Amino acid sequence: MIVGLPKEIKDNEYRVGLTPAGVRALKDAGHQILVERDAGGGSGFENSLYERAGATIIETADEVWATAEMIVKVKEPIAPEYPRMREGQLLFTYLHLAPDHELTKQLLDRKVTGIAYETITDRHGQLPLLTPMSEVAGRMAIQVGAHYLEKMSGGRGILLGGVPGVPAARVVIIGGGVVGTNSAKIAVGMGAHVTIIDNNLDRLRELDDIFLSKISTLASSAYMIHDAISQADLIVGAVLVKGAAAPKLITKNMLKDVPNGAVIVDVAVDQGGCIETTHPTTHSNPTYYVEGVLHYCVANMPGAVPRTSTFALTNATLPYALKLANKGFLHAIASDPGLKEGVNTFAGECTYEAVAAAQGIKYTPLDELISAASANLAKAH
Numbered sequence: 001m002i003v004g005l006p007k008e009i010k011d012n013e014y015r016v017g018l019t020p021a022g023v024r025a026l027k028d029a030g031h032q033i034l035v036e037r038d039a040g041g042g043s044g045f046e047n048s049l050y051e052r053a054g055a056t057i058i059e060t061a062d063e064v065w066a067t068a069e070m071i072v073k074v075k076e077p078i079a080p081e082y083p084r085m086r087e088g089q090l091l092f093t094y095l096h097l098a099p100d101h102e103l104t105k106q107l108l109d110r111k112v113t114g115i116a117y118e119t120i121t122d123r124h125g126q127l128p129l130l131t132p133m134s135e136v137a138g139r140m141a142i143q144v145g146a147h148y149l150e151k152m153s154g155g156r157g158i159l160l161g162g163v164p165g166v167p168a169a170r171v172v173i174i175g176g177g178v179v180g181t182n183s184a185k186i187a188v189g190m191g192a193h194v195t196i197i198d199n200n201l202d203r204l205r206e207l208d209d210i211f212l213s214k215i216s217t218l219a220s221s222a223y224m225i226h227d228a229i230s231q232a233d234l235i236v237g238a239v240l241v242k243g244a245a246a247p248k249l250i251t252k253n254m255l256k257d258v259p260n261g262a263v264i265v266d267v268a269v270d271q272g273g274c275i276e277t278t279h280p281t282t283h284s285n286p287t288y289y290v291e292g293v294l295h296y297c298v299a300n301m302p303g304a305v306p307r308t309s310t311f312a313l314t315n316a317t318l319p320y321a322l323k324l325a326n327k328g329f330l331h332a333i334a335s336d337p338g339l340k341e342g343v344n345t346f347a348g349e350c351t352y353e354a355v356a357a358a359q360g361i362k363y364t365p366l367d368e369l370i371s372a373a374s375a376n377l378a379k380a381h
Contacts, residue, residue, distance in 0.1 A: 001325040002032045004068025005050075006061045007039040010075045012283035014042025014306035015313065017072040017093070020053040022314040022321070027054030031325045034058045034068055043310040065089075072321055074313065075300055076103055087111040090329055092321060094118055094133075097344055098245040098358040099272035107345040113329060117317065118270075119243040119352060120342035127242065129320070129342075131178050132312035134267075136302040138182030138238065141265040142171070142190065144296055145234040148263045154287065154294050156261035158233050161191025168192050172228045174249055174274060175238035176203045176217075179267045181210070183236045188214050195228055225249055230257040237266035239274035243344075244354035250275040252290065260292035269297040330370065340366065347373065 003026055005017050016039050018026075023033050033055040037047060047057050058064050065071060065084035073093035077085065082103075085091065087110060095116035097104045107114045117129035127134075142160070149169065151157035162168035171187045173180045176198035187194045188211060198204055199220040208217055218224045229235050229250060235258070239246045246268040255277065268274040269281075277290040280299040287296050302309040320339055323332045333340040344352040349364035356363035 001328070002034065002067060002069045003321070003325060004064040004071045005033065005035045005039055005055070006064045006071065006073065006081075007036045008042075008074055008303075009061075009080060010078055010282075010300055010303070013075055013300050013303040015074040015300075015303050015310045016040040016043050016045065016306075017074050017313075018318070018321070019043075019310055019314045020045055020049040020055075022318045023050055023055045024053040025318060025322060026325060029322055029326055032056070034064050036061050036064045040310075043306040045310075070321075070324060072317070074310075075303075076100065077106070082106045082110075085110045085112045088113065090115065090324060092117075092317070092324065094270070095344055096270040097352070097355045098243060101359055104345070104350065104355065104359060104361070108348050108350060111348040112345060113343065113347075114345035115324070115339075115342045116243070116344045116352070117342065119344065120320065121338040123338065128338075129313075129316050130240075132316050133302045133309065134178035134240075135182050136305060136309050136312060137267045138179035138236075139186050140301050140304065141179070141183045141236045141238075141267055142186035142192075142234075144301070145171070145236065145263045145265050146190065148287065148294055148296060149233060149261075154261070154289075155263050156233060156259060160187070160234070169233040170231055171195070171234045171236065172197065172232040173236045173238055174220075174225065175240065175268075176200065176207050177238060177240055179238035179240070180236070181207065183238060183267075184211060184215055187234075192234075195232075197225055197228060220249070222249075226254045226257065229254060232258065233262050235262065235264045235275075237264065237268045237274040237278070239268045240271065242354065243352055245272040245358045246274040248274060248276045250277075252276045255291035255293050258291070258293050261294065263294045263296065265296045267301065269299050273297060333366075 035050045035055040070090035092115045122128045146160040149155035158169045160169045171192045171194045173196045195216040197218045204217040266273045266278045281297045350356045351366040
């Protein structure tokens with residue numbers, strides 16, 4: 001298979017879809033890899049490293065997209081990339097389609113096979129390709145929040161861990177999954193008072209055991225969320241509903257009771273955000289205020305630490321990229337139900353129910369489309 005690795009063009013996105021080691025693994029499996037010039041520069045991977053790994057360096061993104069059968073990326077395509085997508089092309093990347101009507105329309109109109117990292121599951125029902133970036137974003141959320149709590153950065157002027165005789169900051173984390181757990185690790189380590197809110201009591205028990213009662217836990221309800229954030233210095237949105245838009249658990253009205261200069265870091269922004277006042281921001285212009293509360297809603301947080309992120313992402317994605325390249329799309333998804341869960345668009349149809357529900361568009365089960373395609377192929381022969 002011809003595999004293409006274009007340079008990411010989202011604002012201040014320095015990650016790249018594969019490390020040179022990942023390219024080498026695909027090359028050793030007999031595939032051709034086309035890497036856009038300087039695609040890995042932001043992560044510290046020079047062109048020569050990709051060449052030594054067996055890749056061919058291509059001068060333009062247009063040529064990479066026009067030639068490759070499978071495109072491996074980090075972030076979802078943005079407007080300049082839409083015309084480059086081709087019918088039948090495999091696009092293997094984070095897609096986060098639920099809140100993104102235009103990208104979904106483009107993928108459907110262009111009949112691209114969109115395989116989303118964030119909806120692939122493993123045999124335990126976990127999200128193995130979302131986990132590494134959730135770990136990065138969760139840990140970053142606290143260091144970013146600590147920075148913006150500083151007065152010159154627009155916050156309340158509070159040191160996250162406090163000092164003897166002065167209380168530490170109060171951190172409220174909405175969601176006890178991978179993002180929330182990693183946020184709590186860093187916040188506890190920095191000495192903050194940490195509260196995690198989740199609707200799963202079993203998960204709250206696990207977190208209480210993990211952190212040996214160094215955190216507080218609350219069962220999620222509108223009342224408890226409102227009460228907790230009214231005393232918070234830093235709020236982390238860490239809610240995930242697989243493949244679907246995040247529920248709005250903090251309303252604009254609630255923010256009136258949050259202290260002025262408090263900070264919100266909504267890691268759920270990729271899925272629309274779990275705070276009513278969330279809208280996506282960029283690394284170039286990361287923050288804004290609503291009701292006196294500073295919002296940080298950068299949609300590609302791990303792009304700020306691209307070297308760590310690219311290694312972590314390739315560790316997780318490479319086995320799936322190899323499976324797709326070695327077996328081809330149809331045989332790959334037939335052999336791995338978890339990979340099949342990643343297929344969000346195919347043959348001009350939306351094949352992921354949560355995305356269709358979020359956008360109010362038609363959902364077509366992937367099996368129906370594959371059966372139809374197989375029947376047409378059989379007729380042709």
